[in-house]
Amino acid sequence: MKAGSGSVWIWRVGILVVFLAAWEYLTGIKAISKTPGLYWIDPFFISRPSAIARRFVYLMSDNVRLPLWRMALSTVQSTLWGFIVGVTTGFAAGLLLGRSDRIARIFDPFIVAFNSLPRIALVPLITMVFGFGLLAKIVLAWSIVFFIVFFNTFQGARSVDADLIHSARFLGAGERQIMRTVVVPSTLAWTFASLTPSISFALIGVVVGEFIGGESGGGLGYLIIQSLGTLNAADMMVALFVLGAIGIVMALGIRQIEVRLLRWRPEYQKR
């Protein structure tokens, strides 16, 4: 912790408290929502912190058919699977194409074409093929993560320092040893740098999948769409807060892993 972080935290908590208090207070004044342009400052549209907290407790309980924690679990599970599968396949493909000019040249137009396709447009197709369950969400998350990791890894595999390869060769390394001790570690640095955006995009993919997927796929995206259908702002806010919390925890977790794996880099050295 840096010096003075105490006062930074006081500020952060203060801002949060003021924001929530204003939200609670302003949505309680009927006159404001009657003002033109400010109609949305109304519990009907944006709910209120107290109502959101009450709904949160209720949705967490077993009184509902699909408790909140199970939806959150479904979202986290699909995100992590999409992430893991996306990172491993993206890395493998990036390394293969990055080290082989011929294969890279053959595949280049296909990759560019597929990557320029907005991934959301694929959701109905993926749903048709993989159904409404967990698998469709994982495939969707994968299709986004794969390309992020692939392009980073590809760049990394192309920019391996030739002199490092030469020096390994002079030390007696064979081609496989060069791959293992020079190309892979040097490429991994690039791959790791793509992990934090990847986890966020995996979450986006999963939530979009859940919008379409319906109840069988479950998840927080389903809760959001359901809330839209019933015009229930409080439930929607609950889903958004939980999603935000999940996003933060996953990003921090990945960041920890990244720092650990890249501790040899100057920017990660402890000062």
Added chain:
Amino acid sequence: MARVRIAIRDLSKTFREGPREVPAVSGVSFDVHDREFVAIVGPSGCGKSTILNMIGSLIAPTGGEILVDGARVGARPAPQIGYVFQKDTVFPWRTVERNIALGLEYRGVSRSEVGARVKEAVKLAGLEGFEEAFPATLSGGMRQRVALMRSLVVNPEILLMDEPFGALDTHTKLNLHAELLALWGTRQQTVVFVTHDLSEAITLADRIVVMTRRPGRIKLLYDVKLPRPRDVIGLRESAEYLREYAEIWHALGQEFQERAS
């Protein structure tokens, strides 16, 4: 005279730069004998690094040939050759210890022997206490020490060094000269050392190949007569050093002058 380890015969190299052909090295011939320390000096762009790269199979010659222990140099470096680059080629993701261990690992040396030999090398290089450090935390001089020990720990019979101390300050450089001479004194490798620093060449070498400016030819083959072991700092005040320096400087200076005119 000791046997010839590296024989260079009428070597030439022309680089293509678009439509232009740029001759870098032209008609160079010399021998490097067993356990001899040869330095190549010359103005920048004279092709001295190109010669070293050709001995190490990093570049293919366009004319002539190089024999290492009687065998013509091919696409892969001869196994008895070690190479120290000017550029920092220490693997940043490996600790000091694991960098030095690289060559031994590649050769499949047993774990316990790797440990013992690395420990000895770390001690020789004065890197104790930094075994677990990553290169990013080390100074340039220390990193180059790691690179040097990494090459030496596998006992290459022939060591090629391309301006290994070029990026270091004078003080660090002198320390590394002393260390290199001490190491060479015990292991007696055959060394080819490229530098643009004449005093470095005289301090270290038995023989100096002085190159002309581009396209590089041999201007002068000079035998350094300074006795060994050499004191890298005291040496520079000796009359013999100054005399030899002046002689070679005269030849080199002609090259600089021609360039300027």
